Amino acid sequence: MLILFFTSYYFLIGTVLASFAALCGQRIGSQQCPWAPPRSYCDACHIRLRWWQLIPILGYLIQGGHCHYCRQPIPVFFPLSELLAGTAAALLCGPGLGDSAAFFIVITTLVGLASNDFFYQFIYPVGLLGLFPLFFCTHHQNWTWENMIASALLLLFLACCCLTSYLGIGDGEFLLVVTFTIGWYPTLYVIMLGSFFTLLLTLRMPIKEKIPFIPGLAAALAMVLILLKNEII
Structure with a gap:
C-alpha cells in the first residue's frame, strides 16, 4: 500500500x-x-x-x-x-x-x-546543464580505457554528423552530454529509440516541415534510464 x-x-x-x-x-x-x-x-x-x-x-x-x-x-x-x-x-x-x-x-x-x-x-545549450545529475545517479559509467575510447569514437561520429548537417547542433550537444553522463553503450540505445520515436512523429507531420529530434531523444533517454535502473541493459 x-x-x-x-x-x-x-x-x-x-x-x-x-x-x-x-x-x-x-x-x-x-x-x-x-x-x-x-x-x-x-x-x-x-x-x-x-x-x-x-x-x-x-x-x-x-x-x-x-x-x-x-x-x-x-x-x-x-x-x-x-x-x-x-x-x-x-x-x-x-x-x-x-x-x-x-x-x-x-x-x-x-x-x-x-x-x-x-x-x-x-534549444539553449545552457538547458543541458540539467542533465548532468545523471552522472551521479545512474551509477553506470565505468571510466575504463575501453569505455573512454568507445565514447571518444562515438563523439567523433556525432561531430561528423553535425558538420555534415545530418544531425543538428542542438541534437549533437544533447547526445554529447548523454554520452558523458551515462556512457557510450546506453547512448546507442538512446539514438536507436530516439530515431524510432521521431519516425513515428513524422507520420503526423507534413514531409516538408522540419522534424524536431530532441523530443524523440528525450523520450528515449527516459526509457533507457528505466531500463538501466532495472538492469535490463
Missing part, C-alpha cells in the same frame, strides 16, 4: 513539473518570460485559463483536446509529455532522496528541452 502511495505521489509530481517545464520551454522559445504572466493563457484567443484547465492530462481530456473558449486544438505535446514524465518519475524515483531529486531535475529538463525543440526547432 505504501509503495502504491509513493508511486502515485511521484507520478503526480512528475506531471506537474512536466506541465511547468513545457510551458517554460514554449515561452522561452518565443522570447517571453517563463513566469510572466503568472497564469497560463490560450495562445490563440489569449484568454487566461482557469484552474481546472491547468490540471495535467485531465485538463486536456476535459476540454476534448480543444480550447474551452475558442475551440482551437491544444497541441497533444502537452498531455503526452505530462503522461510520459509522470510515468518516468513513478518508475525512476524511490526512497533515496538524492537520486529522486536528481531524476526530477533530469525529467523536468528533458520536457523543457523537448518543448523548446518541438515548437521552435532549437
